[in-house]
Amino acid sequence: MSVEARVKKIIMDQLGVSEDAVKSDASFVEDLGADSLDLTELIMAMEEEFGVEIEDEQAQKILKVCDAVNFIESSAK
Amino acid sequence: MSTLVPTAVVTGGSRGIGRSIAETLGKAGFQVFLTYVSKPQEAEAVAASIVAAGGKAKAFALQVGDSAAVSAFFQDHIKDQVQLSVLVNNAGITKDGFLIRMKDEDYAAVIDINLKGAFYCLREAAKIMSKQRTGSIVNITSVVGQMGNAGQANYCSAKAGLIGLTKSAAKELASRNVTVNAVAPGFIETDMTTALPEAVREEYLSHIPLKRFGACKDIANAVAFLASENATYITGQVLAVNGGMYC
Numbered sequence: 001m002s003v004e005a006r007v008k009k010i011i012m013d014q015l016g017v018s019e020d021a022v023k024s025d026a027s028f029v030e031d032l033g034a035d036s037l038d039l040t041e042l043i044m045a046m047e048e049e050f051g052v053e054i055e056d057e058q059a060q061k062i063l064k065v066c067d068a069v070n071f072i073e074s075s076a077k
Numbered sequence: 078m079s080t081l082v083p084t085a086v087v088t089g090g091s092r093g094i095g096r097s098i099a100e101t102l103g104k105a106g107f108q109v110f111l112t113y114v115s116k117p118q119e120a121e122a123v124a125a126s127i128v129a130a131g132g133k134a135k136a137f138a139l140q141v142g143d144s145a146a147v148s149a150f151f152q153d154h155i156k157d158q159v160q161l162s163v164l165v166n167n168a169g170i171t172k173d174g175f176l177i178r179m180k181d182e183d184y185a186a187v188i189d190i191n192l193k194g195a196f197y198c199l200r201e202a203a204k205i206m207s208k209q210r211t212g213s214i215v216n217i218t219s220v221v222g223q224m225g226n227a228g229q230a231n232y233c234s235a236k237a238g239l240i241g242l243t244k245s246a247a248k249e250l251a252s253r254n255v256t257v258n259a260v261a262p263g264f265i266e267t268d269m270t271t272a273l274p275e276a277v278r279e280e281y282l283s284h285i286p287l288k289r290f291g292a293c294k295d296i297a298n299a300v301a302f303l304a305s306e307n308a309t310y311i312t313g314q315v316l317a318v319n320g321g322m323y324c
Binding site for chain 1: 204253
C-alpha cells in the first residue's frame with residue numbers, strides 16, 4: 001500500500017469518515033469534523049503506523065490530508 | 078468491541094481498600110485485573126476470592142511508577158483484548174516524616190508511585206477508552222490531600238495532585254464519553270489505622286462527625302457507584318467518603 005493510501009486509511013479509521021471525503025486538500029477540522037483531541041490521536045496513529053516521531057511544532061502544520069501525506073513521505077526519505 | 082469482556086483494572090488491588098474495590102467490582106460483574114508489587118500470594122488470593130464468588134479475575138505484577146512497565150501492561154493485556162470499562166488508580170505508598178527532615182528520595186518515591194503512577198495508567202487507559210467512546214476512571218485520593226496533614230507533605234502533595242489530574246482529565250476526555258472522578262477516603266479502618274496509638278485514634282475520631290472510622294467497603298461502594306451506569310453524568314468530581322468532615 002502506498003504512503004498516501006496508508007495515511008488515508010488512518011484518517012478514515014480515526015475520524016470515522018468515508019474514503020470519498022478524504023480528499024487531498026480536505027481540512028481535518030473544517031471538512032472532516034475533527035476536534036483537537038482527534039488531531040492528536042491522528043498524529044499518534046501516524047507515528048505508530050510509520051515509526052516516526054512527529055514533533056508538536058510539525059504536528060501543528062498538519063492541517064490537511066495532503067500535509068500529512070507530504071510529511072510522512074518527506075520524513076521517510 | 079461487544080465481544081470483549083468488560084474489565085476493571087484496579088492498581089494496588091491486593092490489600093486494604095484496593096482489595097475491597099477489586100472484590101466489589103468483581104461482584105458488580107466486571108472482570109477484574111488487579112495489580113500488585115510485592116506479594117503475589119495476597120494478590121492471587123484476592124483473585125481467587127473473586128472467582129469463588131462467581132466472577133473473573135487475574136493478578137498482575139506491575140510497578141505503576143515505571144512508565145515503560147505500565148505501557149507494556151496495557152499493550153500486552155488490555156489493548157484489543159478486553160473492553161476497558163474501568164480504571165481505578167489506587168496504588169499508593171506512604172513515607173511519612175516531618176518535612177524539615179524529609180529526604181528528597183522519600184518525597185520523590187511517594188510522588189512517583191501515587192501521582193506519576195496514576196498519570197501513567199490514566200494516560201494509557203485514556204487512549205483505549207477514547208477509542209471505545211466509553212469508560213470510567215476513578216482516582217483514589219484522600220481527605221489529607223484536601224486538608225493537609227502534618228508529617229505527610231509528600232503524600233498530601235501527591236493526593237492533592239491527583240485531584241488536579243482528575244479534573245483536567247475529566248475535561249479532556251468528556252467529549253469521548255469517558256468520565257474521570259476521584260474518591261477521597263477519610264480515616265479508614267486498615268492495618269495502618271489499627272496500628273495507631275489509642276490517643277491518636279481518639280484525636281482522629283474527635284474530628285469525624287459520624288464518630289467512627291470508615292470501612293474499606295465504604296470506599297469500594299463509592300468507587301463501584303462512580304464506575305456504574307448510574308453515574309454516567311458525573312465527571313470531574315471528588316466524592317468525599319469520610320464520615321462528614323468538611324474540607
